[in-house]
Amino acid sequence: MSGTFVGMPAFPEAAREAVGDRTLRANLRHATHTIRAKRAAAVAEVSDWAQLREAGKRIKDHTLRRLDHYLVQLEEAVTAAGGTVHWAADADEANRIVAALVKETGESDLVKVKSMATQEIGLNEALEAEGIRAYETDLAELIVQLGRDRPSHILVPAIHRNRGEIRDIFAREMSAWGRPAPEGLTDTPAELAEAARLHLREKFLRAKVGISGANFMVAETGTLVVVESEGNGRMCLTLPETLISVVGIEKIVPTWRDLEVFLQTLPRSSTAERMNPYTSTWTGTTDGDGPRTFHLVLLDNGRTDTLADEVGRQALRCIRCSACLNVCPVYERAGGHAYGSVYPGPIGAILSPQLRGTGSEIDASLPYASSLCGACYEVCPVAIDIPEVLVHLRERVVQGGPVTREGNKVVVKPAKGHAAERAAMRAARWAFGRPGALRAGQRLASRTRGLHPRTLPGPGRAWSASRDLPAVPAEPFRDWWQRTNGGTADGTSGEGAAK
Amino acid sequence: MSSRERILGRVRRALADVPRDDTPYGEAVARDYLREHGARDTAATVELLAENLTEYRALVHRCAEGELPAVLARLLAERRAATVLVPPGLDETWLARSDVARVADLAGSGAHELDRVDSVVTACAVAVAETGTIVLDGGPDQGRRRITLVPDHHICVVRVPEQVVSSVPQALERLDPLRPSTWISGPSATSDIELDRVEGVHGPRTLEVVLVG
Ligand code: SF4
Numbered sequence: 001m002s003g004t005f006v007g008m009p010a011f012p013e014a015a016r017e018a019v020g021d022r023t024l025r026a027n028l029r030h031a032t033h034t035i036r037a038k039r040a041a042a043v044a045e046v047s048d049w050a051q052l053r054e055a056g057k058r059i060k061d062h063t064l065r066r067l068d069h070y071l072v073q074l075e076e077a078v079t080a081a082g083g084t085v086h087w088a089a090d091a092d093e094a095n096r097i098v099a100a101l102v103k104e105t106g107e108s109d110l111v112k113v114k115s116m117a118t119q120e121i122g123l124n125e126a127l128e129a130e131g132i133r134a135y136e137t138d139l140a141e142l143i144v145q146l147g148r149d150r151p152s153h154i155l156v157p158a159i160h161r162n163r164g165e166i167r168d169i170f171a172r173e174m175s176a177w178g179r180p181a182p183e184g185l186t187d188t189p190a191e192l193a194e195a196a197r198l199h200l201r202e203k204f205l206r207a208k209v210g211i212s213g214a215n216f217m218v219a220e221t222g223t224l225v226v227v228e229s230e231g232n233g234r235m236c237l238t239l240p241e242t243l244i245s246v247v248g249i250e251k252i253v254p255t256w257r258d259l260e261v262f263l264q265t266l267p268r269s270s271t272a273e274r275m276n277p278y279t280s281t282w283t284g285t286t287d288g289d290g291p292r293t294f295h296l297v298l299l300d301n302g303r304t305d306t307l308a309d310e311v312g313r314q315a316l317r318c319i320r321c322s323a324c325l326n327v328c329p330v331y332e333r334a335g336g337h338a339y340g341s342v343y344p345g346p347i348g349a350i351l352s353p354q355l356r357g358t359g360s361e362i363d364a365s366l367p368y369a370s371s372l373c374g375a376c377y378e379v380c381p382v383a384i385d386i387p388e389v390l391v392h393l394r395e396r397v398v399q400g401g402p403v404t405r406e407g408n409k410v411v412v413k414p415a416k417g418h419a420a421e422r423a424a425m426r427a428a429r430w431a432f433g434r435p436g437a438l439r440a441g442q443r444l445a446s447r448t449r450g451l452h453p454r455t456l457p458g459p460g461r462a463w464s465a466s467r468d469l470p471a472v473p474a475e476p477f478r479d480w481w482q483r484t485n486g487g488t489a490d491g492t493s494g495e496g497a498a499k
Numbered sequence: 500m501s502s503r504e505r506i507l508g509r510v511r512r513a514l515a516d517v518p519r520d521d522t523p524y525g526e527a528v529a530r531d532y533l534r535e536h537g538a539r540d541t542a543a544t545v546e547l548l549a550e551n552l553t554e555y556r557a558l559v560h561r562c563a564e565g566e567l568p569a570v571l572a573r574l575l576a577e578r579r580a581a582t583v584l585v586p587p588g589l590d591e592t593w594l595a596r597s598d599v600a601r602v603a604d605l606a607g608s609g610a611h612e613l614d615r616v617d618s619v620v621t622a623c624a625v626a627v628a629e630t631g632t633i634v635l636d637g638g639p640d641q642g643r644r645r646i647t648l649v650p651d652h653h654i655c656v657v658r659v660p661e662q663v664v665s666s667v668p669q670a671l672e673r674l675d676p677l678r679p680s681t682w683i684s685g686p687s688a689t690s691d692i693e694l695d696r697v698e699g700v701h702g703p704r705t706l707e708v709v710l711v712g
Contacts, residue, residue: 027693034694051532058528065517068510081677087503139700140691156691163692189692193700200701205610205649221676231648231687231702238644239610249506254524256676260668261532263682267630271690274551275630275667278702279682280644286679288606289643300502304509310516407509 010365015334024160024335031159032326038272039323039379045274046264055261057383060317063219063252064307070219070252071298077222081284083294088246090301090406095126097297098211098244102132105242107208113226113233114138115213116154116320117246117299119342120355123211134211135177135203137232139196146173152336152344154322155270160335163187170195178202200232210236210291214247215319216262217296220255223283224296227266227276237280243291248299250307250316262319265381269321302355308404311392315351317382324376324386330369339366346376350389357405357412358397364415367393535665536629544628545659549710551631555685556698557706567656567711571620572597574654574707580617584646588639589620593656604646613649619703620654621647624680626663626708627670632684633657633708636674644681653703655683659712 043049063070075085088094102110110127112118112134124134124145136145140158144151147169151157158166167187174181179199185191212233216225224245226233237243253259267276285294307313325331325345336344340362341352349370353363367390370376376386396403400414500508520527539547549559562570575583575597583599594601602616622640623633633655635641647653657663664670674680687702698704 031694046536048532048536055528055530055532062520062524062527065514065520067514068507071507071510087501087506089502089505093502137701138691139689143691156694158691159694166692189695189697192692193689193697197700201614204701205614218676223676229687230689230700232700234644234648234681235701238648249510257668257671260671263667263671273684275627275632275682275684277555277684277686277688280680281676281682282679283677286637289637289679290645298506300506300509304506304513307510308513313513404509404513407505407512 010361011334011338011340011369014338014340014362015330015369021335023162023165025333027159027162028332028335031153031156032328032332035155035272035326039269039326042268042272042274046268049265052261052265053381053383056265056319056381057317059253059258059261060250060382061314063254064250064313064316067249067252067307070254071249073219074217074222074252075298077218077220078284078294078296079222081222083222083284083296086295086297088297088299088301091121092126094121094246094297094299094301095123098123098246099127099130099132101242101244101295102127102209103130105209107132109133109135109203109207110209110211111135111137111203111207111236111240112141112210113212113228113236114141114157115211115246116342117213117248118211119151121246121299121301123246135200137200137204137236138228139193139230139232142196142200143169146170146177150337151342153325154320154344154347155325157336160337163189163192166192170199174199200235204232204235204239207236207240209242209244210240212236212243212245214245214251215266216259217247217252218254218256218259219252221283223256223281225259226280227263228279229271229277231278234278234280237282238290240291242293242295244295244297246297246299248301249303250318266319266321269319269323269379269381302357304407305357305404306351306354308409309354309392312350312354312389314384315347315354315389317384318347318351319382320347321381323379323381327375327379328370329373329375330371334369339369346370346386346390347384350384350386350393353393357403358393358415359412364397367391367397533666534668539628539665541660541663544665545663545710547665548626548628548631548657548659548663551628552633552685552708553631555631556688557631557685557708559708559710561710564711567593567709568596570709571654571656572599574709575599575618575620578618578652578705580652582616582618584613584616584619584642584650586621586640586642586646589622590640594620604642610645610649613645616650618652618654619646619650620656622656622658623662625670625673626657627665627667628663629666630684632667632670632682634670634674635681635683636678637680638678644679647681647683648702651699651703652705652707654707654709656709656711659710661712 078085086097127134143158152160164187170181179202181195214224215227267273328346331345339348341348343351349366353366358364370390372387397415400412402411552559580599582602584602624636626633686706687699689700690696
């Protein structure tokens, strides 16, 4: 199974291939447009959205500014509540810790809640190498796992598959993993969901070990929070005897009260619901209720390096709602796989090159996988200025400069020769050969501008009160492209303009 | 050096440009968002809860206190439940009118036993009108988290107006973070297949909420 993304081609190549895939494109278009429209309605329902967004941003910034303090506080609280805290500097260390903890239980099977952090570190593959089988239990992740595939969206990871494909995958693969698909399975969503229910229930009921991530960790109380829809999360969090949660260090909020902001903004931004069907909170272990043993693995894996970047650190505010994917005209065309990481779309374009560095071709091209139309910033519930970070990272790729890698300050050279420019040009040509896609993004941005003021009140715009505001080039990418290259399309377009 | 020290050291070095800010947290973040959305009287708040629960495809029933045993008996009968799981502290009179076999949730009962139960009846800790959410916090009349998860039919009783709040901020205020909580907004659902919503993948496929009082 290939859950990791090493050796991916750079964005433009991957995107070109994706755009040629008709099923993918149709599915994506349907999905992103549906969620987008619903989200706008869900947000419009809350009259204080701008204030909630600003509060979310400030809570996260405050936490990041004192992250050392809050991490220690969290560790104390989790420990006091009966949990054990582990620290993992990188993916390998996290995987080793989890594998050792699973082995201690004597189990070789476990159930897993969908989690970006565990995908980021390639946990399933690492466990498999140790003879441990991790069953994904989110319906979409199950589809991805059985199909030996990669997720393509943060929220709906199997959105690139249609019902016929899903039926075929279930009918063909389920028996190798446990209970086979029912005879005569059709492709109606209800029947497919029922097949998944039966297949997975068998696993839930006998699972002794569960693995999860978390949406939030409360420093003050040591409480972890998982937000989900299906109930597979609740199954993994409450039925096993041992629970292991792998969580990025940026997921902390200081107090229980802070959840009042994010439990309002996350569901509306994500699934466009007033509230997601299930939210679970737990603090350490509780006698007689839920797992007897709880381990929390705190994951760095490039996050402290990201924190060291004065412009780029705002990416750590991300609450993984996926709203920015659904409004992005480039994502809509290219799909999640083209980004070559578990974090697709606009957030992936700024987060992956920071977590991994810009050394590889894919990471050097990601900051160019955008039209800078600004729609992602407009919808972001924690006001991450994704275009600002993209421009900053483009500069990094082209000019080089000081960065932090694994805690050490290093100076990266400009990308060799004109490789970066070439990557940029190819990405730009790809995006701008599709004027319809670009316009769609811009139209959307102007429609929602009233809801999400570009300039927020107060001094909150700058991440740090003391830091100079970065000089963001005022020139939109499209203008730059027009000016420098005459706006010549690559001639393969057509479908973009037809919209 | 341990990874703990390594990570904390990296965090401190990464923040070298940030001036130390010792503003107490209570003052550090402006909370000028609303405590609740819109002005409603108690009756309207309960009405909104019912509306939002229904929109999330929970089945909502309303009754006076004295009618509750009859309503619960009827709901279990309509469902043809043969067994009903009861948390240890549930008010005994609630099920006085029903002859469905009661199953206690014993500490030792495993997930497979829960899976054979038809229905579960619980109380709740608080219900949120604006979002159509009921919150369970493991109190004696709600039981362990797993009992409202494995059986396919959950009936939850909400006392109105005492247990109903308008908003998420008001709900959090009432909860103790040290107790495990489960927030339920409609039955389990997925939209993973072409965004078609399907109810009940893993949790109870039917959620009935009785607003009593
Ligand atoms: S960057 Fe913002 S909009 Fe995108 S996933 Fe993160 S929080 Fe959501």
